[in-house]
Amino acid sequence: MSKALQIALGIITSIGGFLEIGSVVTAAQAGAAFGYQLLWAILLGVLCLIFLVEMSGRLAAVSKHTIVDAMRERFGFPFFSIVLLVMVLVAFLVLVAELGGIGLSLQILTGIGFPWWAIPVSFIVWALMWRGTFSLIENGASLLGLFTISFAVAAVKLHPDWGSTAHGLLPTFPGDQKAKYGFIAVSILGASISPYLMYFYSSGAIEDEWDESYIPINRVIASFGMSFGGFLSMAVLVAAALALRPKGIDVDKYEQAALLMTTALPRWGFYLFGVAMLFACLGAALEISLAIAYFFAQGLGWNWSENLTPSRDARFSLVYTIIIFLAAIPLVLGVDPIKVTLMGMALTAATLPLAIVPFLFLMNDPIYLGEHRNGWISNSVVTIVILISFVLAVISIPLQIMGS
Amino acid sequence: MKLVRDVLDKQLIDREECEMGRVSGLIMHVGEKSQPRITYIVIGGETLWMRIHPSLASFAKRLARTWGPKRDGPVRIPWSRVETVGRDIKLDVRGRETGALDWEIWIARHIIEHIPGGGEKGEEEE
Amino acid sequence: MVGDAWLRHTTPDKYTRQTLELSHDTLLQIADDLLKSPPSGIDTASLDSVLTRSRDRVAQMARLVEAKDAPSFSSQLDSLRADEKIVKQFSDSIESRQ
Numbered sequence: 001m002s003k004a005l006q007i008a009l010g011i012i013t014s015i016g017g018f019l020e021i022g023s024v025v026t027a028a029q030a031g032a033a034f035g036y037q038l039l040w041a042i043l044l045g046v047l048c049l050i051f052l053v054e055m056s057g058r059l060a061a062v063s064k065h066t067i068v069d070a071m072r073e074r075f076g077f078p079f080f081s082i083v084l085l086v087m088v089l090v091a092f093l094v095l096v097a098e099l100g101g102i103g104l105s106l107q108i109l110t111g112i113g114f115p116w117w118a119i120p121v122s123f124i125v126w127a128l129m130w131r132g133t134f135s136l137i138e139n140g141a142s143l144l145g146l147f148t149i150s151f152a153v154a155a156v157k158l159h160p161d162w163g164s165t166a167h168g169l170l171p172t173f174p175g176d177q178k179a180k181y182g183f184i185a186v187s188i189l190g191a192s193i194s195p196y197l198m199y200f201y202s203s204g205a206i207e208d209e210w211d212e213s214y215i216p217i218n219r220v221i222a223s224f225g226m227s228f229g230g231f232l233s234m235a236v237l238v239a240a241a242l243a244l245r246p247k248g249i250d251v252d253k254y255e256q257a258a259l260l261m262t263t264a265l266p267r268w269g270f271y272l273f274g275v276a277m278l279f280a281c282l283g284a285a286l287e288i289s290l291a292i293a294y295f296f297a298q299g300l301g302w303n304w305s306e307n308l309t310p311s312r313d314a315r316f317s318l319v320y321t322i323i324i325f326l327a328a329i330p331l332v333l334g335v336d337p338i339k340v341t342l343m344g345m346a347l348t349a350a351t352l353p354l355a356i357v358p359f360l361f362l363m364n365d366p367i368y369l370g371e372h373r374n375g376w377i378s379n380s381v382v383t384i385v386i387l388i389s390f391v392l393a394v395i396s397i398p399l400q401i402m403g404s
Numbered sequence: 405m406k407l408v409r410d411v412l413d414k415q416l417i418d419r420e421e422c423e424m425g426r427v428s429g430l431i432m433h434v435g436e437k438s439q440p441r442i443t444y445i446v447i448g449g450e451t452l453w454m455r456i457h458p459s460l461a462s463f464a465k466r467l468a469r470t471w472g473p474k475r476d477g478p479v480r481i482p483w484s485r486v487e488t489v490g491r492d493i494k495l496d497v498r499g500r501e502t503g504a505l506d507w508e509i510w511i512a513r514h515i516i517e518h519i520p521g522g523g524e525k526g527e528e529e530e
Numbered sequence: 531m532v533g534d535a536w537l538r539h540t541t542p543d544k545y546t547r548q549t550l551e552l553s554h555d556t557l558l559q560i561a562d563d564l565l566k567s568p569p570s571g572i573d574t575a576s577l578d579s580v581l582t583r584s585r586d587r588v589a590q591m592a593r594l595v596e597a598k599d600a601p602s603f604s605s606q607l608d609s610l611r612a613d614e615k616i617v618k619q620f621s622d623s624i625e626s627r628q
Contacts, residue, residue, distance in 0.1 A: 064491060072426065073413050078456050080413075111544030131521050247531040253556075255549045259531050262540040270541050301415050301426035303508065311523025314512035367409075 014225020031240025036168030045192025100337020
């Protein structure tokens with residue numbers, strides 16, 4: 001495949017794979033409750049993510065190590081086991097949320113409650129992992145995720161005031177509901193800066209056999225792909241601000257989020273929302289399942305590749321099989337996926353320091369990166385991310401209690 | 405060579421380019437009049453868990469005796485079988501003959517191959 | 531909002547009915563919470579009466595969706611909007627006291 005085509009595909013899959021239940025629900029809540037005021041949180045989250053994703057790809061291309069590989073080697077098993085435990089637990093929560101997102105999308109489209117969809121949905125996710133290749137999962141699911149572009153169409157059709165929108169890109173403090181504002185900001189950052197995305201991206205770079213010649217491609221894909229994906233998140237917020245806020249709708253139920261498309265796109269909006277969310281959450285569920293399995297396999301030195309038949313990487317295949325079906329259990333029991341989503345996003349934000357501090361060490365280690373170590377800009381951005389995430393870690397849990 | 409940096413926790417690859425696990429520990433011979441030297445690489449359960457806490461190592465040992473491919477102790481590879489130490493550690497052994505892939509083979513045979521699409525019997529040995 | 535959406539034929543019947551039923555359950559929960567710890571200085575009986583009336587209207591609207599009776603649905607929706615204004619007055623009153 002030519003490099004230009006690879007770039008195009010990489011950007012398209014980044015856009016299509018960007019939105020998932022966390023980013024949509026948090027952006028919709030932000031727009032419905034505070035208008036454009038929280039656009040800065042999405043901007044900051046996406047900016048951080050661009051740097052982190054670029055670093056993930058660079059580490060893989062230069063060192064031929066995934067992040068997990070390098071973390072185990074560099075920091076040893078005792079520290080690695082703590083990171084493994086925490087990251088897998090949080091990722092598992094997010095997986096429950098994504099499977100729930102697929103179930104909720106099917107619920108609003110068919111009228112059949114999401115608990116009934118839990119097992120069939122888990123089975124389909126598992127079957128795609130079992131029979132599919134990395135390319136099918138990464139590209140196929142993400143291409144289907146391009147339905148989420150309909151959010152951008154809806155936002156534009158609602159004729160936003162671009163001046164006020166631009167103003168929302170600068171942080172402001174709310175007049176009232178400070179706890180709720182803070183909590184939603186935390187959740188948006190947690191939804192944007194997802195460690196599982198970094199682990200998946202670096203594993204994908206190894207699966208696709210990247211080398212140093214891919215560094216420029218990686219930079220382009222990370223910048224443009226994540227930027228365009230971030231625009232989609234902002235589009236959800238803008239659409240919610242224009243469609244839901246004037247009606248006083250607070251998005252604490254998934255059903256309410258569906259209405260953000262019906263004003264702008266009367267004929268197809270409702271169905272586009274359902275289908276877009278279905279594919280977006282499906283893509284995310286596949287990515288997270290793979291990320292969790294990669295974490296175990298790479299960290300413990302097992303055979304791993306989505307391109308092998310399951311019996312050739314038996315332990316890797318067993319891990320994602322167990323994880324996917326375990327994740328169905330809370331949904332079968334009727335646990336609200338939206339509540340799980342919000343908890344998952346806040347916990348992601350709270351545990352970011354554990355994921356990013358070791359990563360920062362790796363990105364400055366000449367053994368792994370040689371002359372391609374981080375420059376001062378990358379280090380500064382990551383350090384700021386660590387500081388913000390530390391502050392978020394301290395305030396997010398009480399905000400979770402107050403805000404919800 | 406710095407043992408912790410260059411050897412411990414490194415990925416092990418056999419002569420068929422198969423991932424065999426990671427270095428969990430090292431056994432060294434300390435002679436009275438000679439320099440300490442590495443004699444074995446250790447892969448596997450108890451040694452790994454011992455690095456966190458001895459109780460976890462005991463648990464791993466009990467688990468290994470009751471379920472899966474019953475092993476007596478972790479896998480030991482003679483240091484003489486190490487070919488190169490670089491990004492990974494390449495060994496001049498066949499992974500499945502060392503016992504390092506016992507769990508992989510056991511899970512493939514007893515679980516994965518029984519699920520449709522899991523792969524053909526014996527494929528995990530190719 | 532889902533009422534307006536249904537009248538404009540932008541949402542399917544099943545989804546509309548289920549969302550209305552969900553709203554009914556939410557209103558019930560809100561009324562229970564208010565009764566347990568009523569805000570001070572508010573005529574709780576009147577507020578409870580409005581919430582009960584709203585809840586009944588929402589339940590009726592769900593049944594009208596099932597019967598595809600748009601005119602009666604529209605009439606109930608107008609009444610619900612009037613109830614909404616009353617609840618908003620209570621809400622503003624509570625906020626101004628805090």
